[in-house]
Amino acid sequence: GENVEQHPSTLSVQEGDSAVIKCTYSDSASNYFPWYKQELGKGPQLIIDIRSNVGEKKDQRIAVTLNKTAKHFSLHITETQPEDSAVYFCAEITGGGNKLTFGTGTQLKVEL
């Protein structure tokens, strides 16, 4: 079945440090892995995604890596800034599927 485990549930870093959030999935047929950022009082917003035929994708200060063998993928944020403080959700979709299954979220706090 579809299941996504996300760790850690909370993460506090100093401004300028890096932050890493990890997710593990169970369905080997999963082929699409997006990351969403949710600011307080807002809906989640896509920040980066990766497909199963790629091992890494980078967009400025954020990057996502995928290890299909181990069935896990990670979000990396470098040079963190206060505006990066939010809840981050990983998600997956299986081949031919039509809905995203989300992880439980990570509350990231970037401290000055």
Next chain:
Amino acid sequence: GAGVSQSPSNKVTEKGKDVELRCDPISGHTALYWYRQSLGQGLEFLIYFQGNSAPDKSGLPSDRFSAERTGGSVSTLTIQRTQQEDSAVYLCASSPRGTSGAGELFFGEGSRLTVL
């Protein structure tokens, strides 16, 4: 340039009452989703509409929950005989083609439901 619009933004109701939550998706988006977010929890899938196809209702938690989408646009999520455990933020999202094409979901700001 409107995004996904949801109403009401906040709803307080008494246990046992019925509630309706509305979602206006982005114009032209064929796929529409409802998710539920309980305090400190992730996003729980409820229902998915794609064009004129039969909706995927596999996430609805009980028969007290129902949803419809009229004219392929506006959607209403109805919760009958509300219970305290229904208290949550109900999020609506739309997508140009549905996630079968691994497309981006555009979320509204949600409707916060509190059942007393």
